[in-house]
Amino acid sequence: MAQITLQNLAHSYYANPRGEHDFALKQMDHVWQDGGAYALLGSSGCGKTTLLNIISGLLKPSQGRVLFGDRDVTDAETAERNIAQVFQFPVVYDTMTVRDNLSFPLRNRGMDAGYIKSRVNQIAAMIGMESMLDRKARGLTADAKQKISLGRGMVREDVNAILFDEPLTVIDPHMKWELRTQLKQLHREFGHTMIYVTHDQTEALTFADKVVVMYDGRVVQMGTPEDLFETPAHTFVGYFIGSPGMNLLDAEIRGGTAHLQGASIPLGAAYGPMTGRTQIGIRPEYAVLTEGDGLPIKIRRVEDVGRHRIIRGDVAGATVNVIAPEGMPVGASLTHVRFTPDRINVYADDWRVAPLGGAA
Numbered sequence: 341m342a343q344i345t346l347q348n349l350a351h352s353y354y355a356n357p358r359g360e361h362d363f364a365l366k367q368m369d370h371v372w373q374d375g376g377a378y379a380l381l382g383s384s385g386c387g388k389t390t391l392l393n394i395i396s397g398l399l400k401p402s403q404g405r406v407l408f409g410d411r412d413v414t415d416a417e418t419a420e421r422n423i424a425q426v427f428q429f430p431v432v433y434d435t436m437t438v439r440d441n442l443s444f445p446l447r448n449r450g451m452d453a454g455y456i457k458s459r460v461n462q463i464a465a466m467i468g469m470e471s472m473l474d475r476k477a478r479g480l481t482a483d484a485k486q487k488i489s490l491g492r493g494m495v496r497e498d499v500n501a502i503l504f505d506e507p508l509t510v511i512d513p514h515m516k517w518e519l520r521t522q523l524k525q526l527h528r529e530f531g532h533t534m535i536y537v538t539h540d541q542t543e544a545l546t547f548a549d550k551v552v553v554m555y556d557g558r559v560v561q562m563g564t565p566e567d568l569f570e571t572p573a574h575t576f577v578g579y580f581i582g583s584p585g586m587n588l589l590d591a592e593i594r595g596g597t598a599h600l601q602g603a604s605i606p607l608g609a610a611y612g613p614m615t616g617r618t619q620i621g622i623r624p625e626y627a628v629l630t631e632g633d634g635l636p637i638k639i640r641r642v643e644d645v646g647r648h649r650i651i652r653g654d655v656a657g658a659t660v661n662v663i664a665p666e667g668m669p670v671g672a673s674l675t676h677v678r679f680t681p682d683r684i685n686v687y688a689d690d691w692r693v694a695p696l697g698g699a700a
């Protein structure tokens with residue numbers, strides 16, 4: 341297992357990039373701790389696969405270095421990096437049995453037969469394939485084959501890291517949940533450094549200790565699920581995490597107050613002067629409808645989504661979503677929306693601004 345350091349890393353698919361927009365990965369410095377379970381999350385085209393391929397050695401970065409522990413592996417081939425990889429679609433040997441597929445990486449390294457047997461049984465139990473160990477992989481469903489790929493990715497205990505690139509795409513929804521839980525369990529047991537690429541926030545938040553959110557070739561936040569929810573570092577994180585995402589309203593910030601459209605909203609802390617486009621961000625969970633306290637809201641739609649309702653309305657020319665807990669009445673007398681002051685985040689040109697006084 342190893343800590344992975346990305347130093348001054350950047351990548352362009354062009355031979356002669358002419359500016360930042362030609363880079364699929366913008367310049368970055370990051371440390372992925374030894375034994376961490378990371379999810380790499382972001383929308384299509386933000387650079388997740390590019391970053392994963394640089395870590396695995398399938399792609400050489402146009403700039404910067406990759407270190408595994410103290411070792412510079414930037415120029416090392418994938419095979420020299422001692423990693424396991426699981427891809428979106430199954431990679432199995434059809435003519436081999438499930439058992440042989442799972443034990444292949446161990447036999448390849450000359451492991452002891454007794455150890456191989458017990459380890460393969462353990463992994464087979466994890467992926468729910470104990471009863472199929474002696475069947476040929478040929479003829480199994482795509483779902484079952486992908487479980488074999490997952491199992492094979494995890495069978496070695498001595499790898500530097502396990503990299504997963506959207507591994508559950510072909511797995512049915514119920515099994516997805518189960519496998520994710522198993523992966524987490526395996527991580528707790530063996531402490532591998534795991535990097536899991538996905539564009540599904542539920543998948544990321546349930547799997548990882550740390551979620552790495554990418555946007556337009558940059559890592560915009562690396563934090564716990566709670567960090568991403570409470571203090572999104574970038575408006576994209578606010579918007580991307582949560583359902584619905586964070587509300588954003590243009591506002592002028594002066595000290596401990598946000599001013600918008602003639603109204604003043606108290607903030608939970610004071611802020612210094614800032615430049616650029618300034619906005620306040622508030623999660624729908626921290627907005628409540630009132631009979632006159634807060635900002636006027638024009639309610640457009642109420643959606644019942646089971647455990648709560650989502651109220652969609654207009655505030656100061658922008659759309660604002662409010663989550664109302666079950667049982668809370670949504671009547672015509674509710675004409676205003678109030679935001680919990682200490683849950684309001686402030687953004688300047690899309691990046692979160694820390695309040696004065698040392699609070700994060």
Ligand SMILES: Nc1ncnc2c1ncn2[C@@H]1O[C@H](COP(=O)(O)OP(=O)(O)OP(=O)(O)O)[C@@H](O)[C@H]1O
Pocket residue numbers: 353364382383384385386387388389390391539
């Ligand atoms: N081989 C390539 N040649 C040129 N451009 C590429 C190549 N591979 C990816 N790109 C571009 O680099 C950017 C990042 O792509 P990448 O595949 O890393 O994103 P991603 O976040 O993994 O997306 P997805 O979720 O769709 O797989 C995109 O603009 C993509 O078009």
